[in-house]
Amino acid sequence: MTIGRRPGPPAGFQGSTQPSRFHVADSAATSSDLDLHAVSLSIGGRDLLVEAHLQLFQGMRYGLFGRNGTGKSLLLKSIAYRWLPGVPSDCSIFYVDQLESEEHLDATVIDLVLSADFATATTLSRIDALAAALEANDVGALRAIKRETMLERIGDAEQVVSKTTGERGYRARGKLVALQSDLSKFDLIDGDSSLVDEMQALLVALQSQVEDRSVYRVKAEKALASLGFDRSTFDRKLRQLSGGWRIRVALAMAVYIEPQILLLDEPTNHLDISGILWLKRYIARLTDMTIVIVSHDRNFLDGIDYVLHLQNCKLTLYAGDYETFVETREEQRLHRATQRSALDKKRSKMQASIQAERTRASRSGDDKHLKQAASRHKKLSERLGVETNQLGHRFKLNRDRVGWHHSRRGDVEEEFHEQALVWRLPEPSALRSPGPIIDVGNVSFAYAPSLPPTLTNVTLAVDQGARIAIIGRNGQGKSTLMNLMVGRIAPTSGTIRTHPQATISYFEQHFVDVARGVHDTCLEYVKRRFPSLSKQDAYAALGAFHLADQAQQPVRALSGGQTVRLAFSCLALEHPHAVFLDEPVNHLDLDAIDALIECLQEYTGAVVVISHDIFFIKSLQCSAIYDVRGAGLHPVKSIDNVYKP
Known part of the structure; x- marks a missing residue:
C-alpha cells in the first residue's frame, strides 16, 4: 500500500453487486445509508460471499461476526476502498486497520493523518510532481503524468459504462471510446509542443482544488490533539509508539476526514484493558457515525445495535447485541426443530392415510379410494410444508414463495452447521513428588x-x-x-x-x-x-x-x-x-x-x-x-x- 493512495484489491479478487441502471445518479445520493444488493466476493476462485444484501443505516453500530477466513476483513476493505461497485462516491468511509506495514511504521504520525484523505493527498502529490517536472523541463516526467491522468479518466469511464444501460450507457460508451482513442494517439506521438502549456494549466487547476498546506496541517494537528497527542509526538515515527497510541493514530485519521461510515477491524488487538475501555468510551461518543466493528472481545462489543453474521457465504442481519444474537439463534434452532417435528408427524399421518386408501382400493376395486389417495398424495407433495414464515407470520404463497417451485410450501430449512471446534490438551501425568510447578x-x-x-x-x-x-x-x-x-x-x-x-x-x-x-x-x-x-x-x-x-x-x-x-x-x-x-x-x-x-x-x-x-x-x-x-x-x-x- 502506498501512503496517501487508495489501495487496489489483492490478486485474485472478484467483487460484484447488483447495479442499478441509474447507478451514476444513485451514487450521488445524499443519504449516509449504504444499501448494496447481490453482493458477491471471492478470492482466488473461492467464494466468500454470494448475492448477499448489505444494508447499513446512518448512526447505527454493527458487529460483524464470522469465523477466521470467512472474509470479514476483505468485506470491510471492499467497502472502504470501493472495490465493490455501487458504493456511493460521495459517501465518506474510513477503514481502521492495524497500521502494521513497514511503510506505515516508518511514516510520521502527522503524515499518516494527512494521508487519510486519499483525494487531497493524491492531488498534493501530483502538484509536487508537476511543479518539479515543469521546473526541470523534464518532458518525460510530464508525459508520464499526463498519461497517468488519462488512464484515470479511462478507469472512471469504464466504471460508468459497467453500471449504465440504455441511452446513458450509449453515451458513456462513446465517451470511453473517445478517451481510449486519445490515449492511443498520445502514445504514438513522441513530442508535443503544447505539452508544457497543458501541464501548466493542469497545475493551476489542481492548485485551485486544494487549500494551502498549512490548513491541512492545522486540521491534522487538531485531530491528534483531540485524541491526547501533544506536539512532541507529531513528527515521531509510528514504530516508536505503543499499540495503544498506534490505534489512536488510526482514530485521528478518522477524525481528520470525518467519515460517515467508520469500519474498525480488530481495533482492540495489542491494547491493554485500560486502552480497550478508553476506546469503547471514545467510540460511544461518535453518535453521528455509522460504525461496523470486527472484534473478538465480547465486552468491547456491548452496545452494538445489530449483528452482521457472515457464514456459509451468506450475510444475515440480527437486531440487538451479541448476547441477543446468540439467544435469537438458539430460539430459531428450537423453532425449526419444533416445526420439523410437527411436519414429520403430519407427513407420517398423511402417508399412512394414503397407504390405507390404496389398500382399500385394491381390496374393493373402488376407484374412489384411488382418487382419494391420489388427491392426498398431491397435497402431500405440493401443499404440505411450513405454515409460518421466518417472521412467524402465517405463510402466504404470493409473498413468501415467489417464483417457480416444485411445491407450494417450503420444507423446514436446515441451518448450516459449521464444524464444532473442540480443542483438547492431554491430561498431565502424575508428578511423583508434591510442590509447586x-x-x-x-x-x-x-x-x-x-x-x-x-x-x-x-x-x-x-x-x-x-x-x-x-x-x-x-x-x-x-x-x-x-x-x-x-x-x-x-x-x-x-x-x-x-x-x-x-x-x-x-x-x-x-x-x-x-x-x-x-x-x-x-x-x-x-x-x-x-x-x-x-x-x-x-x-x-x-x-x-x-x-x-x-x-x-x-x-x-x-x-x-x-x-x-x-x-x-x-x-x-x-x-x-x-x-x-x-x-x-x-x-x-x-x-x-x-x-x-x-x-x-x-x-x-x-x-x-x-x-x-x-x-x-x-x-x-x-x-x-x-x-x-x-x-x-x-x-x-x-x-x-x-x-x-
Whole structure:
C-alpha cells in the first residue's frame, strides 16, 4: 500500500453487486445509508460471499461476526476502498486497520493523518510532481503524468459504462471510446509542443482544488490533539509508539476526514484493558457515525445495535447485541426443530392415510379410494410444508414463495452447521513428588544495569492445577515475568525453582508474527519440532486442532487463528503439566475463543495466562489474578475492580 493512495484489491479478487441502471445518479445520493444488493466476493476462485444484501443505516453500530477466513476483513476493505461497485462516491468511509506495514511504521504520525484523505493527498502529490517536472523541463516526467491522468479518466469511464444501460450507457460508451482513442494517439506521438502549456494549466487547476498546506496541517494537528497527542509526538515515527497510541493514530485519521461510515477491524488487538475501555468510551461518543466493528472481545462489543453474521457465504442481519444474537439463534434452532417435528408427524399421518386408501382400493376395486389417495398424495407433495414464515407470520404463497417451485410450501430449512471446534490438551501425568510447578522467590529483573528494574522483589507460586491470570497496562513487565518463569531469561536477583519432573509449555505473544517467516509446511513444522513423531501422528496432531486441510500448506500462509491452532497442536504434543499463555486470544474468532476456554476448563494441569480480554479471564475462573504495575506484582480480588468502564 502506498501512503496517501487508495489501495487496489489483492490478486485474485472478484467483487460484484447488483447495479442499478441509474447507478451514476444513485451514487450521488445524499443519504449516509449504504444499501448494496447481490453482493458477491471471492478470492482466488473461492467464494466468500454470494448475492448477499448489505444494508447499513446512518448512526447505527454493527458487529460483524464470522469465523477466521470467512472474509470479514476483505468485506470491510471492499467497502472502504470501493472495490465493490455501487458504493456511493460521495459517501465518506474510513477503514481502521492495524497500521502494521513497514511503510506505515516508518511514516510520521502527522503524515499518516494527512494521508487519510486519499483525494487531497493524491492531488498534493501530483502538484509536487508537476511543479518539479515543469521546473526541470523534464518532458518525460510530464508525459508520464499526463498519461497517468488519462488512464484515470479511462478507469472512471469504464466504471460508468459497467453500471449504465440504455441511452446513458450509449453515451458513456462513446465517451470511453473517445478517451481510449486519445490515449492511443498520445502514445504514438513522441513530442508535443503544447505539452508544457497543458501541464501548466493542469497545475493551476489542481492548485485551485486544494487549500494551502498549512490548513491541512492545522486540521491534522487538531485531530491528534483531540485524541491526547501533544506536539512532541507529531513528527515521531509510528514504530516508536505503543499499540495503544498506534490505534489512536488510526482514530485521528478518522477524525481528520470525518467519515460517515467508520469500519474498525480488530481495533482492540495489542491494547491493554485500560486502552480497550478508553476506546469503547471514545467510540460511544461518535453518535453521528455509522460504525461496523470486527472484534473478538465480547465486552468491547456491548452496545452494538445489530449483528452482521457472515457464514456459509451468506450475510444475515440480527437486531440487538451479541448476547441477543446468540439467544435469537438458539430460539430459531428450537423453532425449526419444533416445526420439523410437527411436519414429520403430519407427513407420517398423511402417508399412512394414503397407504390405507390404496389398500382399500385394491381390496374393493373402488376407484374412489384411488382418487382419494391420489388427491392426498398431491397435497402431500405440493401443499404440505411450513405454515409460518421466518417472521412467524402465517405463510402466504404470493409473498413468501415467489417464483417457480416444485411445491407450494417450503420444507423446514436446515441451518448450516459449521464444524464444532473442540480443542483438547492431554491430561498431565502424575508428578511423583508434591510442590509447586514453579516457585518465584523475591525476583528482580532489569534489561541492563543502567536501566531501572522492570520487576522488583516478585514472589509467586504456581501450584499444580492452578489457574492464574496476569493483567496490567502495556509495558509494565507482564511478558517479562512470564519469560522469567519459563526460563527464557534469567533474573537479575532472586530465585526461580521449577519442579524437576514437570513439563512446561509456552505460547508466546508474538508467535503469529514469527511464524510468518516460516517456510515449512504445517506437517514439516510439526515433524521438525518432534523428530521422533510418525507422519500419521503428526497428521493426527494437526487434525485435533482442525488443521488437517492445511497440513501441506506453508506456515507463513496461515491466518492468525490457524497459526495459533498450530501452536496449540505442538503444545498438546508436549504433554505439559502447565501451560503459560501470553495473549492467546488476539488472533482467534469468537468460536475459537470458546473452544480454547472449554479446553482450558477441562485441562487439569496448571494454567498461567496473560490477557486483556475480560470475558476470557472470567471464564477461566482463576484461583488468582495479579496486576503487574510499578515493577511489582499485586493480587487482585476481582478483575471488575481493576479498571472501571
